[in-house]
Amino acid sequence: MTALLCRLPTLHLTHASFSLSRRLLSRPARPPTVSLLGEEYPTDDVTNVTSSIAEKLGRDLHRQPAHPLGIIRALIETHFAGFTAISDVSPVVTPALNFDDLGFPADHPGRALSDSYYINRGLMLRTHTSAHEVETFRAGERKWLLSADVYRRDEIDASHYPVFHQMEGARVFSNDKAGLQELTNDTARLAAELERANIEIEDIPHISSTNPVQPEHDPQTSALVAHHLKLSLNSLILKLFGGHGASTEPVRVRWIEAYFPFTSPSYEVEVFYRGKWLEILGCGVVKQSTLDRANVPNSISWAFGLGLERLAMFLFSIPDIRLFWSQDERFLSQFSPGRVTTFKPYSKYPPNSRDISFWLSASGMHDNDFCDVVRDTVGDIAESVEMIDHFIHPKTGRSSKCFRINYRSMDKSLTDEEANTLHQQVASRVREKFGVEIRD
Numbered sequence: 001m002t003a004l005l006c007r008l009p010t011l012h013l014t015h016a017s018f019s020l021s022r023r024l025l026s027r028p029a030r031p032p033t034v035s036l037l038g039e040e041y042p043t044d045d046v047t048n049v050t051s052s053i054a055e056k057l058g059r060d061l062h063r064q065p066a067h068p069l070g071i072i073r074a075l076i077e078t079h080f081a082g083f084t085a086i087s088d089v090s091p092v093v094t095p096a097l098n099f100d101d102l103g104f105p106a107d108h109p110g111r112a113l114s115d116s117y118y119i120n121r122g123l124m125l126r127t128h129t130s131a132h133e134v135e136t137f138r139a140g141e142r143k144w145l146l147s148a149d150v151y152r153r154d155e156i157d158a159s160h161y162p163v164f165h166q167m168e169g170a171r172v173f174s175n176d177k178a179g180l181q182e183l184t185n186d187t188a189r190l191a192a193e194l195e196r197a198n199i200e201i202e203d204i205p206h207i208s209s210t211n212p213v214q215p216e217h218d219p220q221t222s223a224l225v226a227h228h229l230k231l232s233l234n235s236l237i238l239k240l241f242g243g244h245g246a247s248t249e250p251v252r253v254r255w256i257e258a259y260f261p262f263t264s265p266s267y268e269v270e271v272f273y274r275g276k277w278l279e280i281l282g283c284g285v286v287k288q289s290t291l292d293r294a295n296v297p298n299s300i301s302w303a304f305g306l307g308l309e310r311l312a313m314f315l316f317s318i319p320d321i322r323l324f325w326s327q328d329e330r331f332l333s334q335f336s337p338g339r340v341t342t343f344k345p346y347s348k349y350p351p352n353s354r355d356i357s358f359w360l361s362a363s364g365m366h367d368n369d370f371c372d373v374v375r376d377t378v379g380d381i382a383e384s385v386e387m388i389d390h391f392i393h394p395k396t397g398r399s400s401k402c403f404r405i406n407y408r409s410m411d412k413s414l415t416d417e418e419a420n421t422l423h424q425q426v427a428s429r430v431r432e433k434f435g436v437e438i439r440d
Helices: 020-026 068-079 129-138 177-195 219-241 288-293 308-316 321-325 367-381 416-434
Strands: 010-015 033-036 039-042 084-086 118-120 123-125 143-151 163-174 199-202 251-257 263-273 276-286 299-307 352-359 382-392 399-407 436-439
Touching: 039 118, 068 143, 068 163, 068 219, 068 308, 129 143, 129 163, 129 288, 129 299, 163 177, 163 219, 163 308, 177 219, 199 219, 219 251, 219 263, 219 276, 219 299, 219 308, 276 288, 276 308, 288 299, 299 308, 308 321, 352 416, 367 382, 367 399, 367 416, 399 416
Parallel strands: 010 352, 084 143, 199 251
Antiparallel strands: 010 436, 033 039, 118 123, 143 163, 163 299, 251 263, 263 276, 276 299, 352 399, 382 399
16 A cells, blocks of 8 residues: 555554563453353453443344334345244354354454454354354244344444344245245246336346356256245345335346355345445355255255345435444434335534554554454444555564544534544553554
């Protein structure tokens, strides 16, 4: 990245002059347990769940009927009549459920401490609703929708948040004469309904050399399952995007080949909305190993996953993902169950920006580590964090970074004094967390 000068008030951090061992000894000891949803869990050397994340557990925004996320969830559940709706599963899962049972390779980046929240080596906060696929199939569910909060360490900006909400959907067909007849009949029904609808679909082959059928599957059956999946989701997209506003333009959908560890063939779906293509969801034919692990024999299934925030931001015109967590009545009073309406901004307070720069220690620091410290210190007042300079000293090889933090409250204007206080708190936490010495 091209080096940039930090033009705003900056705090400079340098290596402390004392040794690494002394720095480690000076840091506060990790608490022996972490409290989540009223339960105490032992911590260990990988624990990275912060207090700001812990307090989000149990908020269940997707279960509030007058909240945008609850409204979208209910619309989808209504569309998929006959599907079991599940929305109350615990976010605490094992890495095996979250990764191994779904075929994630051992070196997948999602497993990293920089990407996921670990309670300890044996437990974590789920990073996707797919973590419950195997157990839901194993429980005997064959047509189901599962909605839940998911957790990922991420950057800070208007469209990223460490807690968000997903919906997973799946349908299983028996791989026998009766099951295939059910699949064929329902595919014909959906195709006839969409033929009469105001929708334009840019399709791709159900199976190709770059989006292959699984070795365990009959190609014809796999293609038919993929076709049924596409029709089912085209119908859902028509429901979500075709019933709002006075426009007579058709809903435009396009399908794109994709890769996911737990499906093949796999697809992403985009919708042309308000002048641009928007990625909506991912889906595919479920890996047979997943069904085998769930003890679902002689069957084939499709599954999809979508982000409720992403859909709600598009459909309700909500500009900042932090707003979903607002308890301000000026936000909450704008929404009613079953209705998609346009959000009316009630305030636009100015941002107050500060820069902070520091030399990285020998052990380094992931950008998500820095963002976690900012979130845990100032909460949702941090509107965005952007790395504006990365410099490597040509002689010493030492690396430094400069971040710009935009502080903006959704409820009031921040004074310079308040912003300075917040920034000093962030700097103090950075010093405490990473063992560096603050220098004005």
